[in-house]
Amino acid sequence: MPKIMDVSHIPVLCDKVVNFLEPHPEGVYIDGTVGLGGHSVALLKASAPNGKIIGIDLDTDALTVTKDRLQVFGERCSLINGNFAEMNTLLETHAVHAVDGILLDLGVSSLQLDAPHRGFSFNHTGPLDMRMTPEHKNDTAAETMLTAMQVVNDSTVEGLVDIFKRYGEERFAKRIAHRIAAVRQHEPITTTTQLAEIVAQTVPKRRSKIHPATRVFQALRIYINAELENLMAGLDVALALLKPNGRLCVITFHSLEDRIVKHRFQTWARMCICPPKTPICICEHRPSVEILTKRPVLPDVAEVQHNPRARSAKLRVVCKL
Numbered sequence: 494m495p496k497i498m499d500v501s502h503i504p505v506l507c508d509k510v511v512n513f514l515e516p517h518p519e520g521v522y523i524d525g526t527v528g529l530g531g532h533s534v535a536l537l538k539a540s541a542p543n544g545k546i547i548g549i550d551l552d553t554d555a556l557t558v559t560k561d562r563l564q565v566f567g568e569r570c571s572l573i574n575g576n577f578a579e580m581n582t583l584l585e586t587h588a589v590h591a592v593d594g595i596l597l598d599l600g601v602s603s604l605q606l607d608a609p610h611r612g613f614s615f616n617h618t619g620p621l622d623m624r625m626t627p628e629h630k631n632d633t634a635a636e637t638m639l640t641a642m643q644v645v646n647d648s649t650v651e652g653l654v655d656i657f658k659r660y661g662e663e664r665f666a667k668r669i670a671h672r673i674a675a676v677r678q679h680e681p682i683t684t685t686t687q688l689a690e691i692v693a694q695t696v697p698k699r700r701s702k703i704h705p706a707t708r709v710f711q712a713l714r715i716y717i718n719a720e721l722e723n724l725m726a727g728l729d730v731a732l733a734l735l736k737p738n739g740r741l742c743v744i745t746f747h748s749l750e751d752r753i754v755k756h757r758f759q760t761w762a763r764m765c766i767c768p769p770k771t772p773i774c775i776c777e778h779r780p781s782v783e784i785l786t787k788r789p790v791l792p793d794v795a796e797v798q799h800n801p802r803a804r805s806a807k808l809r810v811v812c813k814l
């Protein structure tokens with residue numbers, strides 16, 4: 494576990510998030526992906542002197558670092574280890590039933606990406622792990638999750654093709670899955686760089702600047718951590734927790750996530766959700782939000798220069814009616 498001095502994560506679109514959430518001193522806010530606390534610090538400052546933040550994260554390593562970082566804010570900030578898809582139940586223990594704003598900043602933090610032993614990155618050699626819940630002694634949550642090593646070595650070829658296509662939109666899914674199956678007949682695939690090399694040798698040389706294994710790594714990470722399922726559940730739970738006029742900000746980093754957020758927001762904002770061509774409305778659906786970002790908000794050139802990890806970020810925001 495890196496020392497606190499070793500880790501940093503620059504919060505993406507931070508000023509924009511603060512502007513949309515309009516934090517005020519009587520407010521209670523949820524940072525559903527608190528990570529290393531970058532957005533939370535900004536929200537705590539903007540809601541001084543009394544605004545409260547409840548930070549949630551699956552990653553106990555991140556929470557250990559963040560607890561130190563946020564201790565200057567005292568009781569204004571509480572941290573919970575858990576899944577934002579269950580934030581309603583997690584908040585019951587804090588006797589909080591409605592909040593003024595919620596942020597979901599999806600994906601992985603620099604702490605996770607830069608730690609070779611977590612196995613998220615093809616830039617560092619490490620065990621193929623990729624669980625957002627890191628393994629600690631007696632940690633049953635992590636024990637019950639598959640690691641990337643298990644998925645890569647134990648899945649059928651069809652299973653791998655499905656994961657690479659569905660969660661990575663990888664054009665060469667079949668070819669890569671067959672190559673993995675051939676390699677693992679001789680030796681297990683155990684490290685990040687071993688897998689990255691196999692993918693790089695299998696796909697045609699692409700002109701794109703991104704590493705050829707980017708989509709395969711993204712697919713495995715999303716699958717292992719059930720990221721899309723958590724997002725869908727988390728959005729509904731978040732809407733239910735917001736007070737009228739409360740805001741939900743979601744930052745996504747790839748098209749699969751953004752599509753889910755965009756469609757869910759559109760459904761919430763719509764007057765009628767009857768199937769097309771239904772002659773008269775029978776759904777009795779009423780809009781529950783106003784969409785505040787007709788188009789997603791993107792980082793500007795200066796932000797991307799300062800923080801290249803922000804380059805694919807998209808922020809969408811709704812206000813509960």
Ligand SMILES: C[S@@+](CC[C@H](N)C(=O)[O-])C[C@H]1O[C@@H](n2cnc3c(N)ncnc32)[C@H](O)[C@@H]1O
Pocket residue numbers: 502503504505525526527528529530531532533549550551552555575576577578598599600601602603625723
């Ligand atoms: C991009 S980072 C957040 C960084 C944070 N906003 C900051 O400024 O430091 C995403 C974080 O979300 C966490 N995470 C991902 N899925 C989660 C889930 N379903 N429930 C709770 N935390 C989750 C990850 O462990 C990671 O720490």
